[in-house]
Amino acid sequence: MKAVYTFNKESVDIIYHPGDICEGMSNREGHIYELAIPGITNQVKHATELLNQFNAPVYGITGNHELWATNKANQGLDVGDYLDNKCDNYTNLGQMEADIDIGSGVILKLYHGMDGSAYAPGYRGMKLIESLQGGQKPNILLSGHTHKYVQMFQRNIHYTECGCLEDQTAFMRGKKLLAHTGFLIIDVWYNKNGLDRIQTQFYPSYD
Numbered sequence: 001m002k003a004v005y006t007f008n009k010e011s012v013d014i015i016y017h018p019g020d021i022c023e024g025m026s027n028r029e030g031h032i033y034e035l036a037i038p039g040i041t042n043q044v045k046h047a048t049e050l051l052n053q054f055n056a057p058v059y060g061i062t063g064n065h066e067l068w069a070t071n072k073a074n075q076g077l078d079v080g081d082y083l084d085n086k087c088d089n090y091t092n093l094g095q096m097e098a099d100i101d102i103g104s105g106v107i108l109k110l111y112h113g114m115d116g117s118a119y120a121p122g123y124r125g126m127k128l129i130e131s132l133q134g135g136q137k138p139n140i141l142l143s144g145h146t147h148k149y150v151q152m153f154q155r156n157i158h159y160t161e162c163g164c165l166e167d168q169t170a171f172m173r174g175k176k177l178l179a180h181t182g183f184l185i186i187d188v189w190y191n192k193n194g195l196d197r198i199q200t201q202f203y204p205s206y207d
Contacts, residue, residue, distance in 0.1 A: 002205045003165060003183045004053045010185060012056045018144030018162055019063025019096070019112035021047050022079060026068050034170060040069050040079060048087040058090045061098050063112040063144055070095075099138060104190045109138035117146040117177050125161060129154045139195045140188070147172065149180040149202055158198050160184065165205060181205045 007015060022043040023035060032038055037046050051058050066079035080092035093100070097111045111128070118124040124146060132138075132155070141159045149163040168179040182204040189196040 008055045015058040017060030018110045020065040024065035024068045061110045106190045106195045107138040108140040112144045147179040
């Protein structure tokens with residue numbers, strides 16, 4: 001996988017994942033026939049094999065695909081905790097969102113969300129940034145769920161939608177939704193006064 005090779009080659013310090021690590025089991029009619037690996041146990045096992053290939057530790061939140069096992073199936077299974085217990089290289093930070101102090105009070109927020117992917121890139125991010133109260137704004141916001149790569153700076157928030165590592169599915173194609181496949185390396189500089197600057201590089205992935 002290109003992400004494993006690149007992250008290890010570039011010696012990244014920490015990997016953050018904004019949700020949907022596993023495909024999950026939606027119970028949507030026909031979804032099971034789209035799965036290369038059906039079953040949560042099998043998916044967690046496969047994710048563990050992949051995550052353990054990274055040299056850097058992985059921290060993540062669960063998204064709606066993992067929460068299908070919690071809410072839609074009404075079984076209360078927390079896939080994030082399940083994965084955390086099975087995988088030596090993964091730490092679960094919670095469901096749907098988490099705030100992390102990465103140093104000097106600089107807050108990085110991981111966010112997933114339950115809404116759909118907007119047809120206009122950037123619209124979802126604008127509405128999300130508008131909804132954040134002043135005292136609750138992060139410095140950096142990494143968003144998942146949309147399968148899009150979008151970057152903007154609004155309300156002093158460095159906002160990035162992080163793309164995905166899954167090609168466009170039949171479901172997305174039917175909804176006329178693109179998949180921006182790739183991953184990011186973000187360099188962050190901060191000092192005693194807080195965030196100084198960031199640099200974001202997007203790596204398109206075609207494997």
